[in-house]
Amino acid sequence: MNSYPKTSALMRRGADFLGSDTAILCGAMSWVSERNLVAAISNGGGFGVIACGAMTPELLDTEIAATNALTDKPFGVNLITMHPDLFDLIAVCARHKVSHVVLAGGLPPKGSIEAIKDTGAKVICFAPTLALGKKLLRSGADALVIEGSEAGGHIGPVSTSVLAQEILPELGRDNLVFVAGGIGNGAMIAAYLEMGAAGVQLGTRFACATESIAHPEFKKAFFRASARNAVASVQLDPRLPVIPVRALENEGTAEFTAKQREVALLLDQGSINMEEAQLRIERFWAGALRRAVIEGDVKSGSLMAGQSVGMVTKEEPAAEIIATLMAECEAALTSRTA
Numbered sequence: 001m002n003s004y005p006k007t008s009a010l011m012r013r014g015a016d017f018l019g020s021d022t023a024i025l026c027g028a029m030s031w032v033s034e035r036n037l038v039a040a041i042s043n044g045g046g047f048g049v050i051a052c053g054a055m056t057p058e059l060l061d062t063e064i065a066a067t068n069a070l071t072d073k074p075f076g077v078n079l080i081t082m083h084p085d086l087f088d089l090i091a092v093c094a095r096h097k098v099s100h101v102v103l104a105g106g107l108p109p110k111g112s113i114e115a116i117k118d119t120g121a122k123v124i125c126f127a128p129t130l131a132l133g134k135k136l137l138r139s140g141a142d143a144l145v146i147e148g149s150e151a152g153g154h155i156g157p158v159s160t161s162v163l164a165q166e167i168l169p170e171l172g173r174d175n176l177v178f179v180a181g182g183i184g185n186g187a188m189i190a191a192y193l194e195m196g197a198a199g200v201q202l203g204t205r206f207a208c209a210t211e212s213i214a215h216p217e218f219k220k221a222f223f224r225a226s227a228r229n230a231v232a233s234v235q236l237d238p239r240l241p242v243i244p245v246r247a248l249e250n251e252g253t254a255e256f257t258a259k260q261r262e263v264a265l266l267l268d269q270g271s272i273n274m275e276e277a278q279l280r281i282e283r284f285w286a287g288a289l290r291r292a293v294i295e296g297d298v299k300s301g302s303l304m305a306g307q308s309v310g311m312v313t314k315e316e317p318a319a320e321i322i323a324t325l326m327a328e329c330e331a332a333l334t335s336r337t338a
C-alpha cells in the first residue's frame with residue numbers, strides 16, 4: 001500500500017518522467033555525488049545524479065559503469081556546460097544509455113540539447129528566469145530546474161520563493177518544473193507541489209547521508225552549522241566573471257577574496273583574458289571543495305552548503321531521508337484537508 005497517497009498523486013508526472021518512485025532529485029554535488037550516494041538515492045526511491053564536474057570522459061565512463069553496478073534504478077548525469085569536452089562527455093553518457101542528462105553552469109551551448117536528445121536521453125536544464133525557461137523549453141529541454149539563492153554551491157541572485165511564484169504559475173502545469181534551493185523539510189515540498197512543481201531537487205539535505213563519501217569532518221561541520229553560517233561569496237571586482245558560491249564561512253572565504261585580487265591583477269596586467277579569469281576562479285572552487293569533501297580540510301577548504309544546512313543534524317541513510325521528506329510532505333497535505 002502507498003503510505004503517501006496525496007504526495008504520490010502530486011508527484012506522479014515528475015516521478016514518471018524520472019522513472020523513480022518519488023519526484024525527489026538529489027542534485028549533483030561535485031565530489032559528493034559519486035557512485036555511492038547516487039546509487040543509494042536511486043535505490044532509496046529518489047533520483048540520484050552523478051556530478052561530472054571537471055572529470056575527463058574516461059573518469060565519467062568509469063563512474064557511470066560503477067554506479068550501474070550498484071543500482072538497476074535510473075539515475076542522471078550532470079554536465080557543466082563550460083566543460084571543454086562537453087560533447088565527448090555526452091557521447092560517454094550515450095554509450096551507457098544514461099536516461100537523463102542535466103546541463104548546469106550556464107546556458108547550453110549550441111547543439112548540446114540536440115546531441116543529448118539524439119542519444120534518446122531526456123534533457124534537464126536550469127532556468128534562471130521565466131523568459132529563459134520558456135526559451136529552453138522551445139529549444140527542446142524536457143524539464144526545468146529552478147534554483148533559488150538559498151541553495152548550496154553556485155547560485156543565482158533570486159530566492160527560490162520568488163522564482164517559484166514567477167515561474168510555476170506560468171510553466172508548471174504544462175511543463176515539468178523541479179524546484180531547488182533551501183528545501184530541508186517535506187512541508188516545503190508540499191507547498192511547491194501545490195503551486196505546480198513536478199518535483200523537487202535537494203542537495204544540502206543529502207550531502208551527509210550515511211552513504212555519502214564526504215569526510216567525517218565535512219559532515220560534522222554541517223551538523224554544527226545553522227542557516228546564517230551558509231553565506232554567499234562576495235564579488236571583489238565588478239569586472240570579474242564570478243558566479244557567487246554559497247558555503248559555510250571559514251578561512252577559505254578569505255582565501256577566495258585573495259584569489260580574486262590575484263586574478264584581477266593579472267587581468268589589469270593583460271596577462272590573462274576574461275575566459276581564463278573565470279577558469280581560474282572555477283578551478284579555485286573545485287580544488288577547495290575537493291579539499292573539504294575528500295580530505296576533511298574544514299578550515300580552508302570549501303564547505304559548500306545551502307541555508308537548509310541547519311536542518312541537517314545527523315547522518316542518516318539516503319532512503320530514510322527520502323522517507324522522512326515524503327512523510328512530512330504527506331502530513332502537510334493531509335493537514336490542509338483535515
Ligand SMILES: Cc1cc2nc3c(=O)[nH]c(=O)nc-3n(C[C@H](O)[C@H](O)[C@H](O)COP(=O)(O)O)c2cc1C
Nearest residue numbers: 027028029030104151152153181182203204304306
Ligand atoms: C557541496 C555541493 C556541491 C554542489 N555541486 C554542484 C555541481 O557540481 N553541479 C551542480 O549543478 N550543482 C551543484 N550543487 C547544487 C546542487 O545540485 C543542488 O541543486 C542544490 O544543493 C539544491 O539546493 P539546497 O542545497 O538548498 O538543497 C552543489 C551543492 C552542494 C551543497
